[in-house]
Structure formats: structure tokens, C-alpha cells
Amino acid sequence: xxxxxxxxxxxxxxxxxxxxxxxxxxxxxxxxxxxxxxxxxxxxxxxxxxxxxxxxxxxxxxxxxxxxxxxxxxxxxxxxxxxxxxxxxxxxxxxxxxxxxxxxxxxxxxxxxxxxxxxxxxxxxxxxxxxxxxxxxxxxxxxxxxxxxxxxxxxxxxxxxxxxxxxxxxxxxxxxxxxxxxxxxxxxxxxxxxxxxxxxxxxxxxxxxxxxxxxxxxxxxxxxxxxxxxxxxxxxxxxxxxxxxxxxxxxxxxxxxxxxxxxxxxxxxxxxxxxxxxxxxxxxxxxxxxxxxxxxxxxxxxxxxxxxxxxxxxxxxxxxxxxxxxxxxxxxxxxxxxxxxxxxxx
Numbered sequence: 001x002x003x004x005x006x007x008x009x010x011x012x013x014x015x016x017x018x019x020x021x022x023x024x025x026x027x028x029x030x031x032x033x034x035x036x037x038x039x040x041x042x043x044x045x046x047x048x049x050x051x052x053x054x055x056x057x058x059x060x061x062x063x064x065x066x067x068x069x070x071x072x073x074x075x076x077x078x079x080x081x082x083x084x085x086x087x088x089x090x091x092x093x094x095x096x097x098x099x100x101x102x103x104x105x106x107x108x109x110x111x112x113x114x115x116x117x118x119x120x121x122x123x124x125x126x127x128x129x130x131x132x133x134x135x136x137x138x139x140x141x142x143x144x145x146x147x148x149x150x151x152x153x154x155x156x157x158x159x160x161x162x163x164x165x166x167x168x169x170x171x172x173x174x175x176x177x178x179x180x181x182x183x184x185x186x187x188x189x190x191x192x193x194x195x196x197x198x199x200x201x202x203x204x205x206x207x208x209x210x211x212x213x214x215x216x217x218x219x220x221x222x223x224x225x226x227x228x229x230x231x232x233x234x235x236x237x238x239x240x241x242x243x244x245x246x247x248x249x250x251x252x253x254x255x256x257x258x259x260x261x262x263x264x265x266x267x268x269x270x271x272x273x274x275x276x277x278x279x280x281x282x283x284x285x286x287x288x289x290x291x292x293x294x295x296x297x298x299x300x301x302x303x304x305x306x307x308x309x310x311x312x313x314x315x316x317x318x319x320x321x322x323x324x325x326x327x328x329x330x331x332x333x334x335x336x337x338x339x340x341x342x343x344x345x346x
Contacts, residue, residue, distance in 0.1 A: 171201070191222070198226070200284070
């Protein structure tokens with residue numbers, strides 16, 4: 001009965017969508033950026049060979065110890081993009097940070113470290129249990145109830161803005177300079193590993209960076225990893241979809257394996273309740289299922305070989321950095337280790 005209902009809902013939602021109109025940082029910068037104008041020039045880069053996987057510091061992540069947030073912060077402006085409350089702040093040294101509140105703060109911090117560990121680009125994310133921010137207005141569109149009257153926000157992710165950072169666009173999973181490459185397929189495997197089901201193209205960013213000696217490069221990355229370490233899709237209640245150990249543990253990893261290709265379970269079809277919240281969105285998310293499917297076996301094994309170089313301590317450091325308690329750190333780490341073992345056994 002449920003299968004029939006799902007099929008009927010999918011049919012109706014497909015019609016609804018077809019009748020609608022179309023809807024409109026390795027450390028991201030270990031290089032010294034020059035002052036030239038950003039023009040979208042240079043080769044596209046998605047992955048750098050990480051010769052130091054076994055020694056990478058997954059507690060501090062892409063930004064390292066030296067870039068961790070500290071001191072006092074001042075409110076700059078609210079950011080209304082995405083579903084999580086966010087706003088921009090500046091620290092005492094004038095460095096800008098984006099503060100994210102809510103259920104995505106912890107999983108995004110851990111995810112950024114694992115993605116970066118195997119050579120992909122990731123934001124310099126840090127988790128803080130408390131942060132004091134001066135000048136927060138009494139009225140915010142989102143998240144004001146999570147901030148005390150004296151400006152203290154709890155359990156937040158801070159993303160560092162890099163000098164000269166310039167987002168020049170988004171990229172699509174279905175087309176672009178990396179279509180069919182081992183690098184893109186490896187990133188698809190990483191999204192399945194961490195159960196990042198929110199794979200909308202708008203969550204993929206292209207950043208322009210200019211090296212003083214080798215010229216410009218266009219950095220391709222998944223810039224929003226907040227919907228990780230929960231179930232395999234959007235579910236109800238929402239808390240099961242992000243940073244939920246029970247849902248992550250129970251979710252299936254590899255859905256199907258053939259001699260040539262591997263299908264993963266992420267992203268899975270959303271909960272049927274999602275249809276009633278938004279039919280068009282339900283259809284779009286259902287159609288994203290292909291991102292985790294039909295990945296060449298040798299590309300999957302290549303990703304598993306990279307991940308296998310991580311130690312138990314490194315994996316646990318990624319979750320410790322995200323503020324999880326010891327039992328959660330161990331639980332999440334065990335699932336990641338089991339999934340890496342599955343990749344190695346292919």
C-alpha cells in the first residue's frame with residue numbers, strides 16, 4: 001500500500017513540477033593571493049593529491065590550529081541563505097566569520113574534516129560550545145531565541161572568510177569539467193560515506209583563487225555539508241536528518257554492487273511527508289538519487305584506499321572537534337570505520 005502511495009505521489013508531484021516555471025576552502029588558501037581582479041580564469045581544481053593523509057590534523061582541520069577563532073566578536077550582518085540561522089561577525093583582528101546555529105553546526109564541522117583529509121577542498125570550519133558576540137540586534141529573522149540577552153550563542157559553527165576569497169558561481173553534479181572523472185566520483189562516494197543527502201547544486205561552490213607564481217585557479221567544492229551524519233534522506237522529525245547517531249548507524253551504506261559499478265543508498269528518496277511540505281522540492285530531491293548510483297567500482301576502491309590511510313585517532317578527532325560527547329564520538333567513528341572497511345573489501 002505504501003509503495004503504491006509513493007508511486008502515486010511521485011506521479012502527481014512530477015506533473016506539478018513540469019507545470020511550474022523554472023526556479024531561479026588541503027587549506028583553501030595556503031597560497032598568497034594577489035590583488036588582481038577575479039575573472040573566473042585558470043584551470044578547474046577539485047582534488048589535490050594528499051601525500052600526508054596519515055599525518056593530517058583532523059581536530060583543527062583545513063584551517064589548522066593557527067586559524068582557530070578566538071577573542072571577541074562583533075555582529076556585522078544577518079545571512080538569510082539556506083535553512084539554518086546564520087550571520088556574519090568580525091573578530092578582534094578584523095577577520096570575518098560566518099556563524100551557523102542549529103542542528104547543522106556539529107555535523108558540518110566533522111564532515112569538513114573528513115572530506116579535506118582525503119584531498120578535497122573544504123571550508124575552514126570550527127565548532128564552539130559558546131561564543132560571545134557584541135552588537136547583535138534585538139530582532140533577527142532567524143535564531144534570535146538561541147542567543148542570550150547578553151549576546152552568547154551556544155553550539156555554533158564558525159566558517160572563516162579567507163583573504164581574497166571570491167565565490168564566482170556554483171557547479172552541477174550532472175555536468176562540468178569533472179564529469180566522469182575519478183575525482184568527481186570519489187566526491188560522490190564521500191557524500192555517501194557521511195550521509196550528506198542535501199546534494200542540491202546550489203550547495204556546490206566555485207571559488208576563484210590566484211597564486212602569485214602559478215596564476216589563477218577555480219576551486220570546486222561542496223560548500224554546505226550540514227545535512228550529514230543522520231539518515232539517508234530528509235526525514236521527519238528533522239532532527240533525524242542531521243547529526244543523529246541512531247539514524248546514521250541504522251542507515252544502509254552500499255545498496256547494490258556489480259562487477260563494474262556500485263550503488264550507494266545516499267541520497268535516498270525523502271520521507272513521503274516531505275511531499276506535503278513541498279511537492280516540487282520532493283521531486284527535485286527524488287531525482288538527486290542518481291548522484292549516489294552507478295559509480296565505477298575502481299573509482300570507489302580508489303576512494304576507499306585514500307580513506308583507509310586514516311587512523312582511528314584521526315577519525316575520532318574529527319568528531320571531537322565538532323563537540324560531540326565521548327559516547328557519540330565513538331559511535332560515529334565506528335560507523336565511519338565500518339563503511340571504510342566495506343569500501344576496502346570491494
